[in-house]
Amino acid sequence: MSALMHEMGAKALALxxxxxxxxxxxxxxxERCVHCxxxxxxxxxxxxxxxxxxxxxxxxxxxxxxxxxxxxxxxRRDFFEILEHARRLMFCVKLKTNGVLIREREAARIRDLxxxxxxxxxxxxxxxxxxxxxxxxxSLKRSxxxxxxxxxxxxxxxxxxxxxxxxMSDYQGVRSLADELGVTATxxxxxxxxxxxxxxxxxxxxxESSLQQVFRDESLVGNVEEFCSLPxxxxxxxxxxxxCSAGHTACYVSPYGDVYPCVQFPLPTGNVRKQRFxxxxxxxxxxxxxxxxxxxxxxxxxxxxHGGTCTRCPGLAYMEGNMRGPSTQxxxxxxxxxxxxxxxxxxxxxAPAGLVQIQGAPSLAGATA
Amino acid sequence: xxxxxxxxxxxxxxxSLGGEMMIMSGRDSTLFTLNRTATIIWQxxxxxxxxxxxxxxxxxxxxxxxxxxxxxxxxxxxxELASHEILQVxxxxxxxxxxxxxxxxxxxxxx
Numbered sequence: 001m002s003a004l005m006h007e008m009g010a011k012a013l014a015l016x017x018x019x020x021x022x023x024x025x026x027x028x029x030x031e032r033c034v035h036c037x038x039x040x041x042x043x044x045x046x047x048x049x050x051x052x053x054x055x056x057x058x059x060x061x062x063x064x065x066x067x068x069x070x071x072x073x074x075x076r077r078d079f080f081e082i083l084e085h086a087r088r089l090m091f092c093v094k095l096k097t098n099g100v101l102i103r104e105r106e107a108a109r110i111r112d113l114x115x116x117x118x119x120x121x122x123x124x125x126x127x128x129x130x131x132x133x134x135x136x137x138x139s140l141k142r143s144x145x146x147x148x149x150x151x152x153x154x155x156x157x158x159x160x161x162x163x164x165x166x167x168m169s170d171y172q173g174v175r176s177l178a179d180e181l182g183v184t185a186t187x188x189x190x191x192x193x194x195x196x197x198x199x200x201x202x203x204x205x206x207x208e209s210s211l212q213q214v215f216r217d218e219s220l221v222g223n224v225e226e227f228c229s230l231p232x233x234x235x236x237x238x239x240x241x242x243x244c245s246a247g248h249t250a251c252y253v254s255p256y257g258d259v260y261p262c263v264q265f266p267l268p269t270g271n272v273r274k275q276r277f278x279x280x281x282x283x284x285x286x287x288x289x290x291x292x293x294x295x296x297x298x299x300x301x302x303x304x305x306h307g308g309t310c311t312r313c314p315g316l317a318y319m320e321g322n323m324r325g326p327s328t329q330x331x332x333x334x335x336x337x338x339x340x341x342x343x344x345x346x347x348x349x350x351a352p353a354g355l356v357q358i359q360g361a362p363s364l365a366g367a368t369a
Numbered sequence: 370x371x372x373x374x375x376x377x378x379x380x381x382x383x384x385s386l387g388g389e390m391m392i393m394s395g396r397d398s399t400l401f402t403l404n405r406t407a408t409i410i411w412q413x414x415x416x417x418x419x420x421x422x423x424x425x426x427x428x429x430x431x432x433x434x435x436x437x438x439x440x441x442x443x444x445x446x447x448x449e450l451a452s453h454e455i456l457q458v459x460x461x462x463x464x465x466x467x468x469x470x471x472x473x474x475x476x477x478x479x480x
Contacts, residue, residue, distance in 0.1 A: 004400045009392050015387050064391060068468040092382030092393045112381045114395045156398065 012062070012249045013242075019249040020065035021058055022263050023365050025051065025082065026255050027071040031098050032135040033121075035164055035204045037192040044102065048078040048161040050273065052085045054253065057277040060080045061090040069096035071255065080109060081107065086213070087113045095119065096160075099146025100139060107146070111153035118150055119158045119275065122185075123166075125173035133166055147181050159185040163214065164204040171214070189214060190329060193319050211336035227339050228253025234307035239296035243314045247290035251281065261290045290314070290323065298324050304343040305336040375423070375447050375456050376416030383411075397443035397456050406432070407446055414456055418462030420447055 009014075012019040026045055027038045035071060035173065046054065058066070066086055073079055095110070099120040102110075106339045108117065120143055124130040130140035150157050159181075161174045171187050178185035184281060191205040206214075221227040241246055246262035253259050257273040260266055269287045270280030293314060301307050304326075305365050311334070316327035326344035335341050377383070380395030390411050391405040403411055406428060413423045425441045432439070450456040457463055 002400060004402065007398070008386060008402070011386055017386065019386075059384070064385060064386070065384065079420065087379075089384045090379075090381070114382075116382065116393065293401055 002037070008064075009245070009249055016252055016282065017062040017249065018058075018213050019063065020245070021063045021251055021253060022067040022069055023051070023054070023253045024071060024255050024263070025073050025076050026068050028075045029070060029072045029098075030075060030100055030136065031072070031139060034133055034135065034166075035191050035201045035270070036224065037201060037250065038196045039194075039196070040071065043256060045076075046257050046273070048081060050257065051078075051082050054277060055082075055086050055089055055091070057272070059091065061278040061281060061341075064092055065094065065343070066091035067094045067096060068247070072100070073097050080113075082112055083110075083115070086117075092116050095144075096121075097365075098139065098141040102146035102149060102245070105147050105153075105154045107149035107155070110150065115155065117156040117307050118159055119160050120147055122159045122174055122177065123164070124170040125177040126170060129167050129170055133164070133181055144177070144181070147183060151182055157181070157183040159183055161185060161187050162191065163187055163189040163206055163210075164191060165206055165210075168206055168210050170172065171174070172219075175219075187214070187220060189333070190313075190316075192264055192316070196292055197319065203328075207337050208332065211333060215337045217331075228339075230338055230340060231305045231307075231309045231334075233305045234295060234302065236354075238308035239294065239302060241295050241308070243293055243295070243312065246314060247287050251287075253277075259284070259287075261287060262315050264313060265290075265318055265323075267315075267318055293324060298326075300326050300343050300347070305340055306338070306342050310342070319366035373417070373444060373447065374416060374459050374462050375410065375414040375420050376459075376465075377411060377414050378454050378457055381455055392455055393475055394453055394455065396441040399453070401455065402452065403450075406443075407450070410443060410447065411450075411456070416457070416465060420444060 009019060026042070027040055028042055029040050040300045068083065073095060083093065093115050093327050095115055095118045097118065097120060105218070122130065122143055123133045127140040131137050159174060161171060163171060175185050189206055189211060192199055193199040194201055215228055216224050216347055219225050246265050251261055252263040253272060257271045258268055259270050259272060259277070260268065267286050267290065269284040272280065295307055296302050301310065301312060310330055312330045313327045314323050316329055317323050317325050320328060326342065328344060331342035331344045335345055378395065382393040383471050384391055385408070388405065388408070390408045392401045392403065394401065410423055413427050420443055421440055424443050425436065427437050428434065428443065429436055447456055447458050449460040
């Protein structure tokens with residue numbers, strides 16, 4: 001994030017403005033990724049008119065960065081009509097897509113409409129691995145073709161790679177593919193439970209030894225010693241820290257108009273079919289409850305040596321049962337990074353014995369390729 | 370008398386945050402923030418109003434500035450913004466772009 005964007009974020013926080021919102025246009029999808037947290041049925045998506053009205057409300061509320069995602073956004077027949085309306089309202093628009101339906105014509109249209117960036121999921125540079133995750137034969141080729149079409153239009157493309165058991169050995173191959181395509185790549189080892197609470201997708205999350213390998217890969221984390229250094233424990237400033245931007249300068253709207261603090265934080269706060277977006281943002285009891293959370297209010301994390309440096313996701317904690325509690329996935333990351341078990345892991349007695357502690361001073365929020 | 374016309378470049382992303390415009394270049398995603406004066410010019414830049422009219426009717430009443438100096442400063446600013454493709458500058462009126470429907474309301478102050 002640029003210094004100026006950071007400054008704008010701080011200003012938006014002070015003014016109570018939702019600077020960035022993700023709107024999922026549909027949960028329908030033309031892939032069936034094994035780790036996906038969504039069901040793919042249509043339970044009554046917002047109409048074109050409803051989405052346009054929402055975008056107008058969001059512009060009035062001061063939203064600047066609009067991420068359109070899904071499901072697969074291109075499955076909406078009105079996708080370009082929605083995109084055109086969003087750009088008319090001068091949003092900075094980012095797209096998340098699998099790219100399967102993007103050919104030359106669509107890429108040119110996306111360019112003409114001034115989209116800021118397009119994120120495309122690539123799980124492996126090998127078709128047999130990628131296609132086995134999406135469950136769609138030929139999907140890697142289609143997605144890579146889409147990246148080439150978009151790049152040919154001069155657009156910024158980002159490859160998003162979710163690290164899982166199936167593709168653990170392929171992330172360097174994906175980085176090489178990204179280099180060849182002239183795009184950047186991100187790597188995220190977080191697998192999210194399904195929005196209905198079903199945690200079966202977590203079976204695909206990489207284990208501790210794999211996390212350790214990733215966190216010690218200099219090409220990903222930079223200075224390994226610094227990244228994996230022993231935490232000093234939270235200080236007074238850390239205890240007053242906000243957990244993340246969810247509910248503070250960012251939120252998420254589902255295809256059905258439900259507003260949540262974040263796509264990864266399925267706490268219902270209101271529905272734009274019944275209330276104005278800005279009223280939900282400002283006055284929802286749930287949204288204000290999320291805003292009130294500070295590290296010092298978290299019984300376990302405030303006492304944990306990782307408290308000031310952990311990547312704890314309040315949404316994952318919520319899905320685990322308590323938004324003021326720990327997120328075990330993040331405890332495991334902190335442990336894999338430093339060799340020091342969190343208070344939560346110790347209470348669950350999940351820290352393997354005899355793990356070598358790693359030297360250094362952590363602050364990075366995750367591994368990014 | 371200056372007959373310089375200015376129009377917002379609709380390829381950018383823009384929003385007012387606490388009275389100041391935040392603008393992301395459509396060319397390279399560089400983020401800019403405009404001060405109060407530049408924000409006034411941006412918001413009034415409809416392609417049909419001259420820069421001189423904007424200075425006379427929007428800048429001078431709000432700031433204690435000498436009109437000729439204010440216009441000279443505004444021209445410098447407009448050309449700088451044009452170099453970043455944030456504004457379009459022309460000696461002739463600038464017709465609205467095909468996808469423009471007027472963005473004053475939504476690019477305006479949200480507070």
